[in-house]
């Protein structure tokens with residue numbers, strides 16, 4: 331039986347409720363409740379160590395690969411409790427894809443990078459069409475259509491990252507999580523990815539962790555600002571405020587956010 335997340339509406343695609351995230355006995359992220367808007371771009375910002383990546387990875391159960399990791403609280407995707415005993419994490423990762431900081435194409439051809447996910451999922455349709463459509467959506471098709479058999483690792487960094495986005499798209503996910511996807515890219519490649527994200531939100535809901543405040547203000551509709559507070563067991567991350575990006579950057583409710591935005595923490 332699917333548990334129902336209280337108050338989850340059609341406008342939200344993911345929801346964390348009273349979520350506490352632990353590595354062993356260390357509480358890394360404290361008591362986060364947040365609804366992620368559907369077909370929008372949400373940025374997670376805040377100082378290093380405040381748990382942005384940890385929270386992001388909870389949304390597709392990527393932290394499960396870490397032995398000491400466990401949670402208290404709930405995480406829902408479309409009213410399904412992602413941490414229910416009956417849920418297969420592999421299926422979760424198919425519906426909720428991830429793009430990492432460092433482009434990580436497989437050492438395979440461009441075509442095979444994109445075809446990989448559909449193939450292991452037993453895709454029965456026209457694979458050539460799916461590969462083309464995914465590369466088009468990732469705004470990479472024109473640059474690679476004549477060299478689909480060449481290795482994905484031979485592309486430039488920005489192209490590799492768009493290839494990784496095409497690979498994520500090819501399994502037709504609902505949500506794409508991006509953990510600092512432009513951190514390893516030059517400014518022009520970064521702009522291309524930002525434009526691409528804006529196109530992609532028509533079809534997908536996107537959550538991006540970024541250290542770059544300007545990027546958050548440029549690309550995202552919603553912004554969640556996190557901070558850390560010291561405890562006797564170390565620093566624990568918490569959600570300070572979550573609102574439309576324009577409000578976070580022009581008229582935040584919390585003094586902490588205002589100071590951070592103004593660069594008063596360096």
Ligand code: ADP
Pocket residue numbers: 353358376377378379380381382383384385396565567
């Ligand atoms: P951010 O993305 O905001 O920089 P992280 O999510 O990487 O923050 O880290 C949040 C906290 O969790 C930090 O204190 C970090 O040291 C800790 N942490 C992250 N990954 C692990 C891990 N695999 N094992 C133990 N602690 C971890």
